[in-house]
Amino acid sequence: xxxxxxxxxxxxxxxxxxxxxxxxxxxxxxxxxxxxxxxxxxxxxxxxxxxxxxxxxxxxxxxxxxxxxxxxxxxxxxxxxxxxxxxxxxxxxxxxxxxxxxxxxxxxxxxxxxxxxxxxxxxxxxxxxxxxxxxxxxxxxxxxxxxxxxxxxxxxxxxxxxxxxxxxxxxxxxxxxxxxxxxxxxxxxxxxxxxxxxxxxxxxxxxxxxxxxxxxxxxxxxxxxxxxxxxxxxxxxxxxxxxxxxxxxxxxxxxxxxxxxxxxxxxxxxxxxxxxxxxxxxxxxxxxxxxxxxxxxxxxxxxxxxxxxxxxxxxxxxxxxxxxxxxxxxxxxxxxxxxxxxxxxxxxxxxxxxxxxxxxx
Numbered sequence: 505x506x507x508x509x510x511x512x513x514x515x516x517x518x519x520x521x522x523x524x525x526x527x528x529x530x531x532x533x534x535x536x537x538x539x540x541x542x543x544x545x546x547x548x549x550x551x552x553x554x555x556x557x558x559x560x561x562x563x564x565x566x567x568x569x570x571x572x573x574x575x576x577x578x579x580x581x582x583x584x585x586x587x588x589x590x591x592x593x594x595x596x597x598x599x600x601x602x603x604x605x606x607x608x609x610x611x612x613x614x615x616x617x618x619x620x621x622x623x624x625x626x627x628x629x630x631x632x633x634x635x636x637x638x639x640x641x642x643x644x645x646x647x648x649x650x651x652x653x654x655x656x657x658x659x660x661x662x663x664x665x666x667x668x669x670x671x672x673x674x675x676x677x678x679x680x681x682x683x684x685x686x687x688x689x690x691x692x693x694x695x696x697x698x699x700x701x702x703x704x705x706x707x708x709x710x711x712x713x714x715x716x717x718x719x720x721x722x723x724x725x726x727x728x729x730x731x732x733x734x735x736x737x738x739x740x741x742x743x744x745x746x747x748x749x750x751x752x753x754x755x756x757x758x759x760x761x762x763x764x765x766x767x768x769x770x771x772x773x774x775x776x777x778x779x780x781x782x783x784x785x786x787x788x789x790x791x792x793x794x795x796x797x798x799x800x801x802x803x804x805x806x807x808x809x810x811x812x813x814x815x816x817x818x819x820x821x822x823x824x825x826x827x828x829x830x831x832x833x834x835x836x837x838x839x840x841x842x843x844x845x846x847x848x849x850x851x852x853x854x855x856x857x858x859x860x861x862x863x864x865x
Contacts, residue, residue, distance in 0.1 A: 551577050552796040555592065556605040557585035558783060562816030570803050576796050585611035585689075592620050597790050602797035605647075605785035608689040610696070612644045612784055613849035621786040622794070628802045632823050636844045637782055644786030646845060647804050648819040651745040651770060651838065652694045652779045655730045658767040660739050666769040669698065669779070672740065673713025682729040682738035683714065685722040686859035689852075690744055690781060695859060696851030697779045697843055704854065711862045722865050727751060727759070734762040744781075745770075745835060746818035753818070753831040770838040777839035782822065784845075 556563075559582060567578045583591070585606045592599050592615075604620060606612050615621060621643035629638070629645050637646035654666045665676060672681065684691065698707040719738035729741035730748055748768050751759035770778040785804070787797040803809060810821040815829040820836060828836035 550575055551579060552793050552800050553579045553581070553600045553602045553791075554605065554800070555581050555583070555588045555601045555603065555788070556785075557583060557588055557611060558605055558607050560817050562813065565816075566804065566809055566812060570800060574799065574803075576799065578800070586614070589615050589618055589620065592788065593618055595790075599788060599790045600792060601788040602791040602793045603785055603800055604788055605783070607783045608693060609646075609782050609784070609845040609849035610689050610693050610852040612639070612786065613846065613852065615786075616643050620789050622789045622791060624787050624794075624798055624801075626798055626802060629798075629805055632802075632805045632807075634822070634824065636842055637822055638784075639786070639846050642786075644784050645801060645805065646782035646784040646822045647801075648783045648810065648813045648817075649780050649822050649840070650690075650783070650819050651840070652690055652781060653743065653745055654740055654769040654771055655733050655743050655748055655766045656740045656769055657733050657736075657765070659765075663767075663769060666740060666771055668775075669694075669771045669773055670710065672742070672771070673710045673717060677717045677740055679717065679719055680739040681714065681717040682719055682732045682741040683722055684725060684729060684742075686856065686864040690726075691742070691859070692852045692855045693781045693848055694742070694779050695855035697773065697841070697848035699851045699854055699858070700843060700848050701773055704858070707855075708858055708862065711858055711864060715863050730766055731759075731762050734765040745820070746832075749818040749832055749835055768835065772839070773841050773843075776843075777841040779843075779848075780820075780840040780845075782845050783819065 567580065571577055581588070585608070588604065589611075592601050592604065595601070604615055606615070616639065621639075623642045625642060629642075633645045637649070638644065654672065656666050665671060686692070695707060695711060698710055702710070726743040726747040729743050730751060732738050733741050745768070748763060748766075752763040754760070773779055785801060787794060787801070791797045805822070807823065807826045810823060810826045811829050813819055814821050814832050818832055820832055821828060827833070
């Protein structure tokens with residue numbers, strides 16, 4: 505851990521006194537990184553082994569709080585989702601993984617296709633997580649939501665110009681759109697949702713329209729797209745909601761200034777609402793600590809945990825009965841499309857092929 509990252513973590517933990525958390529991370533407590541997996545292989549009752557592709561410092565206080573409330577120590581291994589999936593596959597039946605978490609439904613689907621999840625029955629999870637945001641047989645559950653939406657130059661673009669995804673691919677925005685690369689999992693899930701809703705022919709027409717409308721070759725992350733709108737490089741950009749909210753509510757004055765020039769729109773898919781992706785997780789197929797794994801997922805799905813994630817990482821709660829806290833509450837009055845996350849996640853391979861053929865780099 506770098507000194508800068510450590511300072512961010514200490515500062516963050518100090519700011520969550522309402523949770524009664526520690527003000528610094530202990531290398532032996534929850535959140536410690538057992539990257540070699542040796543200690544994680546234990547089956548002692550006070551341990552849960554977490555493989556996570558979420559790289560947010562704001563998650564660390566949750567792990568600390570879980571340990572304080574339950575006495576269960578979390579051994580955490582971080583990595584990119586496909587790297588963790590490959591690791592779990594290579595470990596086979598001897599894998600120490602208890603829980604796998606990813607920041608995209610497509611990554612959860614790929615882990616499921618590899619046989620890495622164990623279906624679980626949890627009345628708590630079923631009650632807290634809407635049916636369309638979990639795998640039907642209980643293999644994985646959404647734990648937070650993020651909308652794939654549009655940032656636009658309000659001096660040049662009217663709200664009605666960006667009230668549907670279809671309009672983004674129309675001639676109005678030829679040479680005026682910024683978007684990140686086709687290998688972005690968030691773009692893959694969006695296109696997967698369009699394939700699921702429209703079928704491949706119409707979705708392919710949309711993808712080709714997006715390529716034709718690009719103001720520049722795809723580059724950078726979502727925040728770079730938002731900054732490009734403010735700089736006049738493009739008039740509209742496709743982005744995840746939490747990046748804009750983070751820029752608008754954070755401490756970076758330059759980013760705050762950017763969001764005063766850029767507005768946020770929640771386009772609708774077939775008049776049914778904006779596309780919503782999830783962060784989520786499930787119990788590993790060979791979990792040595794299954795009961796603890798379920799307990800961790802239920803903890804992460806609790807109203808308190810959802811509120812913390814929303815406030816700290818600017819995602820939306822996944823449960824409809826959890827009120828969005830500041831600062832996301834100012835952006836939460838949108839309609840979310842009811843499409844099953846499992847359905848659009850399964851379309852990612854088709855989406856990748858379609859985008860590549862269309863020249864979406």
